[in-house]
Amino acid sequence: MATIRLGDVSPNFTAQSTEGIINFHDWLGDGWGILFSHPADYTPVCTTELGTVAKYKAEFDKRNVKVVALSVDGLESHKGWINDINETQNTTVNFPIIADEDRKVSELYDMIHPNADDKLTVRSVFVIGPDKKVKLIITYPASTGRNFDELLRVIDSLQLTAYRKLATPANWKSGEDCVISPSVTNAEIPELFPKGYREIKPYLRMTPQPD
Known part of the structure; x- marks a missing residue:
């Protein structure tokens, strides 16, 4: 099996x-x-x-x-x-x-x-x-x-990240800031994420959830 x-x-x-x-x-x-x-x-x-x-x-x-x-x-x-x-x-x-x-x-x-x-x-x-x-x-x-609230939370994350170069941090809920994928360069961010971003570390960059 x-x-x-x-x-x-x-x-x-x-x-x-x-x-x-x-x-x-x-x-x-x-x-x-x-x-x-x-x-x-x-x-x-x-x-x-x-x-x-x-x-x-x-x-x-x-x-x-x-x-x-x-x-x-x-x-x-x-x-x-x-x-x-x-x-x-x-x-x-x-x-x-x-x-x-x-x-x-x-x-x-x-x-x-x-x-x-x-x-x-x-x-x-x-x-x-x-x-x-x-x-x-x-x-x-x-x-x-x-916990079906957790399943809804995971589905929100999966649906958000399926088509965007994003991940979601610990305890994330829909509407909160997201993590920009490491594969995205800083130069690409304005086009992909026009709401801007915060760089906490070069590998940890946050951006508001896209609409």
Whole structure:
């Protein structure tokens, strides 16, 4: 089984979901995507996570990001779990959940870690760009709920830096100053970053976030 690394093309697959059959690359279209996995249905931490994702849908839509969840349980189980999520989290699940009973997708994305559990998926997150390449991978333990504010922050950074010669510093949030890539010469800065810049060190130059 191949390990997926940053920059790899995300493996394509066709699978059953709570919103019908999904061909992953076709479903993503020309936008961004998040694929995230859950060990099983009716798990407490994941119930809170799926409820949170439903509440964040407008934020993901604003960034042209589609979200899809996955667990190794079947469609009927998913549908019952969605009822619980909607009830306990005071929301409506508004994204598909893949039924991966044959673990085909889990194996494809290396989500079964035998040292953690040889039957259930670990809690992985993959952010995928419009070029279908993997931009971010995070794997969480079962006991720690995911931080979706952090995922939005990372997507803001990825979308900003994908097309500009910029990086984002520690704890950066959208609207704050950015780091100019070392490949940019000082002579190129006025054209690329007309808002100007501060040179802290020759290798550390800050510029306001472009519009």
